Amino acid sequence: MNMKRTFGAILTVLGIVGLIYAGFSIMQHTGQTTNIIVIAIIALLFFFSGISLVRTTKDEV
Numbered sequence: 384m385n386m387k388r389t390f391g392a393i394l395t396v397l398g399i400v401g402l403i404y405a406g407f408s409i410m411q412h413t414g415q416t417t418n419i420i421v422i423a424i425i426a427l428l429f430f431f432s433g434i435s436l437v438r439t440t441k442d443e444v
Contacts, residue, residue, distance in 0.1 A: 385440055385442065385443070387436055387440045388436065388437055388440050388442075390433075390436060391432075391433045391434070391435070391436030391437040391440065392433065392437060393433070394429045394430070394432055394433030394436065395429070395430055395433030395434055395437065396433075397426075397429045397433070398426045398427065398428070398429035398430025398431070398432075398433055399426075399430060400426075401422055401423070401425060401426025401429060401430075402423065402426045402427070402430065404422060404426075405419050405422045405423040405426060408422075
């Protein structure tokens with residue numbers, strides 16, 4: 384597995400975890416609104432950059 388693909392997978396997983404945490408915080412009404420918004424934006428950034436890295440990186444043998 385390519386190093387870029389591995390890093391992309393890690394970013395994607397971190398993004399998913401951040402989005403789940405933000406969603407859970409919204410549903411439970413815990414935390415301040417600003418903190419939840421910042422966490423959600425960073426999680427979206429991680430998620431989409433990870434997906435982009437995995438999709439655009441070619442497998443080389």
